[in-house]
Amino acid sequence: MTETQPRTTVETTAVLFDMDGTLVDSTAVVERTWHSFAVRHGLDVRRILAVSHGRRTGETVAEFAPVGVDVDAETRRLVRQEVTDTDGVVAVPGARELLTSLPAESWAVVTSAGRALATARMAVAGLPMPPVVVTAEDVTVGKPSPEGYLAAAERLGADPARSVVFEDAEAGLLAARACGALTVVVGGCSAPVARGLHRIPDLRGVRAVHTVGGVSLSF
Structure with a gap:
């Protein structure tokens, strides 16, 4: 019998998600x-x-x-x-349940995909699109630059240092850490930047509760 891992709970004003590999398996x-x-x-x-x-x-x-x-x-x-080409595009386990539990004003998607591609993949995966979406066209420099995550936090009126980012790839993890957010690795990224970060296999274990100051996340 394996010992149950203790859950982490954090208070945040903004939850920022990468798309491919984090919300959508493409x-x-x-x-x-x-x-x-x-x-x-x-x-x-x-x-x-x-x-x-x-x-x-x-x-x-x-x-x-x-x-x-x-x-x-x-x-x-x-x-x-x-x-x-959308054949095989599906939601990452737990993504739909987590996104629909979050207040619309508390989360954003920050993706290296263009807007048309992001819209298509989220729709095919059956996932909602938030009011704040930062895509490839919205930044001058892509990940690993933190520009996209900083822009999303600003549009949500949130302090990047009080934000939580869910990411799966090296470039995105570098961007998330550079913006000062608490960074959670989704999946099995083994790049050096992932060492020491919170890690989850997918989004099924993430829970969100709306609080007066924002969102309480546990994973």
Whole structure:
């Protein structure tokens, strides 16, 4: 019989979520998309997948595209492919229950996806979209920059240092820590930045209670 792990309870004024890998499991689509890009340009898809998660599509294209490739055109092509390819996109366990338990004014999505892609994936996964969504188009620099998380906290009228971020990828974890938020790793990220952080396998064990000062989260 294994000993039950003690639960952590924190008070927060804003709950900020990454999307892919945190709220939505889009692994199959992401792998298909980058595989097609790699085949088209004679690249090693394993190298691309090792660094693409949590980053804006255009930044990954710019890093790996061979000389002479139109980065903007290639990025638009990949984004169109991702928006229309929704086969296998599902909610991360516990995501729907957690999001519907949160007051709309207390949470936001901060994603490296564009707005059209974020809207499509959240809808296919059956998840609600909050009033505050910060996407790839809304920032000048993507994750690991904290710009997106800082913008979301500001739009919610919250102190970033009193916010909680749920993230699954190295770039996003770096961004969350840089903005000063309490950071929770969702899933099995083994990057050095994840060491010492709170960790949960998925969102099924997270509970939210609306309080006078914001939200009490336990996980």
